Amino acid sequence: MKAKVTSYTTNKRIAMMMEHLSPGKGGRHRQTNSYGKSPNLKLSPREVLAKEIQDVRSIYLRQGLYNKDIRYSLQTLIRMNKLQWKDIFDKENIKS
Numbered sequence: 001m002k003a004k005v006t007s008y009t010t011n012k013r014i015a016m017m018m019e020h021l022s023p024g025k026g027g028r029h030r031q032t033n034s035y036g037k038s039p040n041l042k043l044s045p046r047e048v049l050a051k052e053i054q055d056v057r058s059i060y061l062r063q064g065l066y067n068k069d070i071r072y073s074l075q076t077l078i079r080m081n082k083l084q085w086k087d088i089f090d091k092e093n094i095k096s
Contacts (some may be wrong), residue, residue, distance in 0.1 A: 005045060005088055014080045016073065031094065033061050045088050049081055 018029040029035060029076040033055045039048065053074050082089045 003094070008085075012084060014077065014084055016077050018056070028056075028059050028063075032056065045085070049078065049089065053078060 018032075021025045032052070034052060041049070057066060057070075059073060060070050
């Protein structure tokens, strides 16, 4: 997000904890589409957040683990990002 948002600092980032076995392989974090890849700077932060949420949701669905608690956690993650970065995630302020 640093490349898109000049006021972004890593101490204000919001993250979600996912299983990530170490050392070794496996874990849900490694299954995400963005794991180990550079960010797509053509997308707005809002678009990236939406894609990441959908990706995580699909991982839990595929594993038969998606439930109301996971759904609530993903909704909370979205709300927290919108609160922390009010102008960035407004539909009206999308900047690609």
